[in-house]
Amino acid sequence: MSSARSDGDRPDSDRPDLDELRLTLGVPDLDTERLEHALTHRSYAYENGNIAHNERYEFLGDSVLGLVVTDTLFTTHPDLPEGQLAKLRAAVVSAKALAVVARDLELGRFVRLGRGEEITGGRNKASILSDTVEAVLGAIYVEFGIVRSAEVIHAIFDPVMADAARLGAGLDWKTSLQEICANHDLGVPHYVLIGTGPDHDKTFTAVAHVGEREFGGGTGRSKKEAEQMVAEIAWTVLDAELRGAGAPDATTA
Structure with missing residues (x-):
């Protein structure tokens, strides 16, 4: 070859x-x-x-x-x-x-x-x-x-x-998650990242912590991609919960 x-x-x-x-x-x-x-x-x-x-x-x-x-x-x-x-x-x-x-x-x-x-x-x-x-x-x-x-x-x-x-909120899920947390006194989100695989072909897994809650499911070929994915997951859950509780829509809060 x-x-x-x-x-x-x-x-x-x-x-x-x-x-x-x-x-x-x-x-x-x-x-x-x-x-x-x-x-x-x-x-x-x-x-x-x-x-x-x-x-x-x-x-x-x-x-x-x-x-x-x-x-x-x-x-x-x-x-x-x-x-x-x-x-x-x-x-x-x-x-x-x-x-x-x-x-x-x-x-x-x-x-x-x-x-x-x-x-x-x-x-x-x-x-x-x-x-x-x-x-x-x-x-x-x-x-x-x-x-x-x-x-x-x-x-x-x-x-x-x-x-x-x-695109709305999806322009930057980390920023959107930070905004919904600030608007509803949920604390500042932080992320835990784990990288696996060789340096030239790593996969990253991200977990987002919001207060006492933990959201998983973020994966990507870069740290940023994994964090954005898990931020989207966390934002979607929190937005649905807050709107269900009668809070303003997180996309406009």
């Missing part, structure tokens, strides 16, 4: 055409060297003489995306309070949402990875995909500025923002 090759092992004919990605993003004139830089994961950089990798672009792109999304949500939802706007923004720019966007763009095909990440499925890892989305947005901002960057972000993320606006 042949081992997986890093991008450095690929002949030029096997590498995906960056023009395809530029057209998908709506920036056909984005500089090739800059785009390659934004697509370079640190694993590739370390295996190729410590060349520049994309983490600085990622840092910048995170802020650019946050600004455009925040401005859009503020403008399109003039009646929402700060807390709900924060939930919407968190749902749109979360690593999970960015990974979905990256998969829709088929961004994983273009990422430059080292051998280790290639072998362990790095092209489909949510963390790598979400970071690369931010890095590409950072590169677009450096080359074209905020107006062009905002156009790209709107083209990609407006459907994500529209979907998030329809």
Whole structure:
């Protein structure tokens, strides 16, 4: 069985055409060297003489995306309070949402990875995909500025923002659980996590404690995913109990 090759092992004919990605993003004139830089994961950089990798672009792109999304949500939802706007923004720019966007763009095909990440499925890892989305947005901002960057972000993320606006409490179950607990003097929820399996393939189990009560059933491939799942379970139970007792609906309390 042949081992997986890093991008450095690929002949030029096997590498995906960056023009395809530029057209998908709506920036056909984005500089090739800059785009390659934004697509370079640190694993590739370390295996190729410590060349520049994309983490600085990622840092910048995170802020650019946050600004455009925040401005859009503020403008399109003039009646929402700060807390709900924060939930919407968190749902749109979360690593999970960015990974979905990256998969829709088929961004994983273009990422430059080292051998280790290639072998362990790095092209489909949510963390790598979400970071690369931010890095590409950072590169677009450096080359074209905020107006062009905002156009790209709107083209990609407006459907994500529209979907998030329809989710209600599920935008961030941990925040929703914390709010229902605060509104009804139930105490501050806390979580206990257990991780099992090897480092590259861990599964996490989460339990939520609310006062003297314990809620289980949270599992996920990351700590955050497991906590969100068990928070949803706890919120759903408490909301039903409180509404049954005549308390205000937890979604609007």
